[in-house]
Amino acid sequence: MRILTRLETARALDPVSDKLQDAVFAAPVPDGVRDLLHGTWLGHPLHPVLVQAPVGAFISAAVLDVLPGTRRAATALVAVGTAGAVPAMAAGLADWSQMTRDRRRVGLVHAAANLVAVGLYAGSLVARLRGRHTRGRALGFAGLSVAGLGAYLGGHLAYAQSGGANQAAPEIARIPEEWTVAGSLASLPDRKPAVRTVGDVAVLFYRDGDTVSAMIERCGHETAPLGEGDVIGEGPDACVVCPWHGSTFRLRDGAVRHGPAASDQPILPVRVQNGNVEVRQP
Template sequence: MCAYVKDPRRMDTICARTEAQDHFGARSMKGCQLWPPPAGPITRPGHVVLPQTCCGIRCFARVAYVSTSAPGNPRAGVGAWADRGSAVLPHALARPRWPRDRTESSDQRIQIARVGYCQRMPAHTLPRPLVDAFERARVLDTPAQAIAKRVRQLLAQPTLKQAISGTWLGHPVHPPLTDVVIGSFLSASLLDVIAPRSGGTAARRLISVGIAATLPTALTGISDWADTELSDERVRRVGLVHAELNSVALLLYTASLRARRHDRRLSGMLLALAGATALGFSGYLGGHMSYVRGVGVNQTAFDPGPPQWTAVLDSTELGDGQLHGTDAEGAPVLLVRHDGGLYAIDNRCSHRGCLLSEGKLEGAVITCPCHGSQFDVRDGTLVRGPATASQPLLDVRETNGRIEVRAATRG
């Protein structure tokens, strides 16, 4: 979640402060504080607040309204925007929002609280309208859901699923495989430009390598996508377009290879160029899913846990062999008693963020209810995929009848 605020007269918006953000939402939000001029307190709409720097953004605020219901302690709605000279690019909200009751002031200080949800890309990004259109295209849901369901059925065997997901590698297999495909295809097109006469043989071989690498790349990618689309409709839609563009690129490069083998080099070059165009935009959508929507990202990467001991549960509420999901200052925590020991690990599955507290505990092993990943609750170790990362371990103790946790202090 981002703290977005917006001046209704301008299109510029800013993220005032974000901590620990991913596509499932923020775990910690403190906001950005701005101070008005020393000339007096906030008394009227239109009052401009002195600029302050917040998270690298030079901020301004303008009072939208002032409530007189609390004399001496006015409450105001504030719009804020980034200085046009800011090194941090402004972002756009999914729809305009005015902070009103989410923004408060007390005497001379304005506290900008959480207002909006960080859903879109930088406003100036050229492909943004098209990507937004894909994300809103509900017509893509039916075919995408049918394909994803079939993929999950075909890849249900645990050993196969682990191999495809990258459990053995420590991170998803799909990203490095895409480098082989994109690198081979684009290198062939580059040879067409810089060595049109002497690079023909090398270009054909590179295209052949790219075609051969397409199958494992597509298999690992569609597996990751099928695991995510149930919880993220935007990934579902964009992923389908991504796959379709990859198919178009594959057909174009295959046709290019066929043309080259029949000595139609110019046709082969043009077909490869068209394939590179489709591949380039497909790669952009792949990056959007990974870095904007968080597909394949370790969902616990920003869950360090509270730095200080924090009470989360009465000791009497957790019996041996029981598990309990709770929250410690925004960090999801799973508490487990096993064989007289008390353990605490991150409750958000590192694979796709499902809550482990809703899973099944067998001995010291907890099974994720969504995709079947298994973890040892004693130390968070990954036992079985498709997850690729272990669960973060938290320090835990019992004091005065309360269970307390904090971020792990040991390696």
């Protein structure tokens, strides 16, 4: 754990990290493709879904490598895993580029380890295709070992550092369970975002006539203040745009319309009673 803490605070990695991040931002990739890689359409990050293909193939190949008469099958699995690593790495790079610096430091080493692992598997595939199966198996086992290190770092990034998690979701538990007055309906500006505190949680309200919606104000991607974002569209399709990274959420139901956020913004039940706007936990 001390090593991981040092890695999280290793500012020496920042020059490399920043240059790679700039390169990702500068890449001529359409927004639709970026949303695809972020998993906006899926409801959560795409990267952990895609890694199942290469990981499964590599582990299966390792099992077959210790069994007799399975050379062709093991070679095919190594080929599938090596090819499947490419889209998984692309999705991971897209997510990594939008993370905070402490997460990017761990993610950089995670990516480097996986890149080495894929290189070893590519060498394993070449050796197998040339009939050097002993060398191919050795490179495969080495690749699996390095991939295991990469997976450990990826787990730390996801679970210990909450990389890719919806940062706004824990706020729901801090909203009162009973209906709580957030303010009067008249105090909310029409068709403009307004932030009110419910309990000790900032909530973003949006009024369109007599209809009011409410969502957790801190962006689920990296906790940016959505109350400072612009509203685009109108009526039921009105959306708020995150002022930090551009994630776009539909105000009436929190649906994510544009990444890098991959999941919807948490919303709250709303009612108007005696001229007051009330909210509670879902």
